[in-house]
Amino acid sequence: MSSASTRAPASTRRGSESVRRPRPDEEPPLTFDEFLARGAVKPPGPPASPSALDRSPHSRPAAQPGPRILAVGDLTRIVRDTLRDAPRLRDLWVEGEVGQVSVSSAGHCYFTMKDERAQLRCMIFRDDRLAIPFEPRTGLRLVAHGRLDVFEPQGTYQLYVDSIQPAGFGDLALRFEALKAQLAAEGLFDAKRKRPLPQWPRTIGIATSLSGAVLQDMRKVLARRWPMARVIVSSCQVQGAGASSSIVAALRRLGRWTDPQSGRATDVVIVARGGGSLEDLWPFNEEAVVRAIAAHPCPVVVGVGHETDVTLAEFAADVRAATPSVAAELAVPSRDDQSAGLRVLGGRLTGSAQRAIADPRRRLDAERRALDGLHPRAYLDAERERIGLLLDRATRAAQGRLEVESGRLARADDRLPMLLSGRLMRARSDLARQVAALSALGPFATLERGYAIVRDGDGRIVRDAARLAPADPLTVRLARGEVDVRVEHVADSRS
Amino acid sequence: MTDTSPETAPDPQVAALAAMPFDKALAELQSVVGRLETGGLPLEGSIELYERGVALHEHCARLLKGAELRVQRLVEQTGGALRTVDLSPDDGEVV
Numbered sequence: 075m076s077s078a079s080t081r082a083p084a085s086t087r088r089g090s091e092s093v094r095r096p097r098p099d100e101e102p103p104l105t106f107d108e109f110l111a112r113g114a115v116k117p118p119g120p121p122a123s124p125s126a127l128d129r130s131p132h133s134r135p136a137a138q139p140g141p142r143i144l145a146v147g148d149l150t151r152i153v154r155d156t157l158r159d160a161p162r163l164r165d166l167w168v169e170g171e172v173g174q175v176s177v178s179s180a181g182h183c184y185f186t187m188k189d190e191r192a193q194l195r196c197m198i199f200r201d202d203r204l205a206i207p208f209e210p211r212t213g214l215r216l217v218a219h220g221r222l223d224v225f226e227p228q229g230t231y232q233l234y235v236d237s238i239q240p241a242g243f244g245d246l247a248l249r250f251e252a253l254k255a256q257l258a259a260e261g262l263f264d265a266k267r268k269r270p271l272p273q274w275p276r277t278i279g280i281a282t283s284l285s286g287a288v289l290q291d292m293r294k295v296l297a298r299r300w301p302m303a304r305v306i307v308s309s310c311q312v313q314g315a316g317a318s319s320s321i322v323a324a325l326r327r328l329g330r331w332t333d334p335q336s337g338r339a340t341d342v343v344i345v346a347r348g349g350g351s352l353e354d355l356w357p358f359n360e361e362a363v364v365r366a367i368a369a370h371p372c373p374v375v376v377g378v379g380h381e382t383d384v385t386l387a388e389f390a391a392d393v394r395a396a397t398p399s400v401a402a403e404l405a406v407p408s409r410d411d412q413s414a415g416l417r418v419l420g421g422r423l424t425g426s427a428q429r430a431i432a433d434p435r436r437r438l439d440a441e442r443r444a445l446d447g448l449h450p451r452a453y454l455d456a457e458r459e460r461i462g463l464l465l466d467r468a469t470r471a472a473q474g475r476l477e478v479e480s481g482r483l484a485r486a487d488d489r490l491p492m493l494l495s496g497r498l499m500r501a502r503s504d505l506a507r508q509v510a511a512l513s514a515l516g517p518f519a520t521l522e523r524g525y526a527i528v529r530d531g532d533g534r535i536v537r538d539a540a541r542l543a544p545a546d547p548l549t550v551r552l553a554r555g556e557v558d559v560r561v562e563h564v565a566d567s568r569s
Numbered sequence: 570m571t572d573t574s575p576e577t578a579p580d581p582q583v584a585a586l587a588a589m590p591f592d593k594a595l596a597e598l599q600s601v602v603g604r605l606e607t608g609g610l611p612l613e614g615s616i617e618l619y620e621r622g623v624a625l626h627e628h629c630a631r632l633l634k635g636a637e638l639r640v641q642r643l644v645e646q647t648g649g650a651l652r653t654v655d656l657s658p659d660d661g662e663v664v
Contacts, residue, residue, distance in 0.1 A: 273592070274590075274591065274592030274595075276590055276592070279643075284642070293638065293640060296638055297637075297638040300638075301636040301637055301638040302590070302591050302632055302633075302636040303638060303639075304639045304641065305638060305639065305640040305641065306641050306642075306643050306653060307640065307641065307642045307643060307656060308642075308643040309642065309643075327643050327645055327651060328643065330651070331643060331651045331653075409633055412591075412595075412633055413630075413633050416595070416626065416629050416630055416633065419595075419598055419599065419602055419626065420626050422602045422606065423598070423601065423602050423605065423619065423622040423623065423626060426602060426605035426606040426608075427605055427615060427616075427618075427619035427622070429605075429606075429608065430605050430608060430610060430612075430615035430618075430619070431612065431615060431616065433608065
């Protein structure tokens with residue numbers, strides 16, 4: 075404050091009272107003579123609208139002639155009210171470069187904005203300053219919003235700023251909306267244009283910068299989720315002048331690439347960029363980039379910036395991802411999911427194979443049972459049963475008759491029952507002979523005598539030990555039951 | 570482009586399983602399981618199919634377990650021809 079006083083001695087008194095620091099470029103206070111001279115310049119006559127300087131033009135007769143002498147405070151108040159009455163000065167945006175900046179002990183911020191022709195004093199009250207996300211800095215181009223008003227103690231007008239944006243914001247926002255509307259009208263963002271991502275991408279194209287963490291992050295995600303993939307990186311500049319043509323060129327390279335061996339192109343392409351300011355992300359709002367994404371030969375996933383950033387490139391993408399890492403996640407299946415799916419498939423494979431083999435086995439068993447029914451032993455068993463039944467009936471018949479007759483015969487002769495029973499005995503032994511003869515027809519009588527039938531693994535009867543080798547499986551059929559055995563040793567069959 | 574691709578090789582049965590990509594092996598495995606589940610095949614056919622399925626299953630599991638991500642950089646040569654160059658995880662800042 076004291077330095078201001080030395081530079082502008084005429085304002086010493088008010089300078090010491092004011093928080094405002096007079097600028098070196100501030101107009102020096104007028105001397106009395108200068109003031110008079112200026113006053114003389116003003117149109118003195120009544121026709122020249124004295125009301126312009128009149129505080130209450132309606133109360134004064136317009137006819138009153140001659141110059142009126144105003145107090146400085148009155149004049150300043152008139153200027154202030156005039157400014158306050160102008161609607162376009164109450165709510166305005168102004169763009170310029172920031173000059174000097176200072177923050178008072180009360181926390182208010184004072185700065186100037188300038189361009190080639192003029193400069194403007196600006197101030198931000200403490201509360202507004204704290205609410206605005208960034209501070210004006212010398213050299214920064216910005217757009218400020220506020221109202222114009224007069225600071226009466228200093229006789230200066232200034233912009234009372236309540237909001238600031240980086241310069242170009244308004245331009246970019248307008249261009250964004252205009253291009254978005256145009257491309258949307260063309261149908262570039264239509265949902266029906268969106269292509270589904272391939273289920274099993276073998277080759278993944280990535281258009282991004284080789285520098286920075288973005289590629290590394292995506293690489294980690296892909297290596298974890300789907301390491302079977304091959305990744306083809308087409309590097310490009312992702313910010314600054316020339317970024318959009320670089321991105322378009324990277325996409326074109328990916329679009330025309332095919333594997334020299336298989337002739338296959340990429341299955342999916344990721345366009346990625348990490349977070350940044352609106353200007354940093356701007357290339358992804360450029361028409362050329364948006365069109366290149368929409369026209370790309372394979373599906374495109376776009377992951378640009380953070381969750382909250384929105385670019386036109388994302389609207390044109392087949393799949394929009396919040397970040398580059400999410401884009402990588404979306405582009406490939408998950409190895410863990412596939413491992414689980416593969417386990418299920420393995421279980422179904424074994425189960426279906428077991429069932430497939432069990433079916434022929436069941437049929438085989440059924441045929442075997444049918445075959446067994448035709449076997450001589452079964453025939454013999456049936457005969458035996460039939461004969462047994464006959465014998466029983468015969469015996470019962472004989473005994474019945476015996477009992478009927480016995481009363482009579484008992485009295486007559488003791489030999490008669492003896493005779494009958496002798497006949498019965500003969501019949502029985504006859505029957506036994508018949509059964510034995512029948513049994514002799516099948517091989518099982520032989521088995522009853524202690525012989526066995528030996529079959530090899532293919533069910534063929536083994537007749538020659540020379541055909542066998544140690545460990546060969548054999549089945550030995552005994553009179554009752556079978557045993558599975560293995561060959562221990564083969565003795566010379568000729569010895 | 571003119572090279573014969575292993576994927577279009579005429580003999581699918583003996584197609585070198587080792588070189589078969591995961592998705593193809595999985596698709597064939599799914600078809601094998603589907604045919605086995607439908608049933609009605611002769612025993613020999615079932616067993617053959619089962620063995621093929623087991624080989625495919627093992628191949629898929631091996632790929633899932635042992636695969637390592639291959640990252641390459643696409644380079645445009647003078648004249649416009651495209652070439653791929655391996656890009657190790659440490660590479661970067663090369664623009």
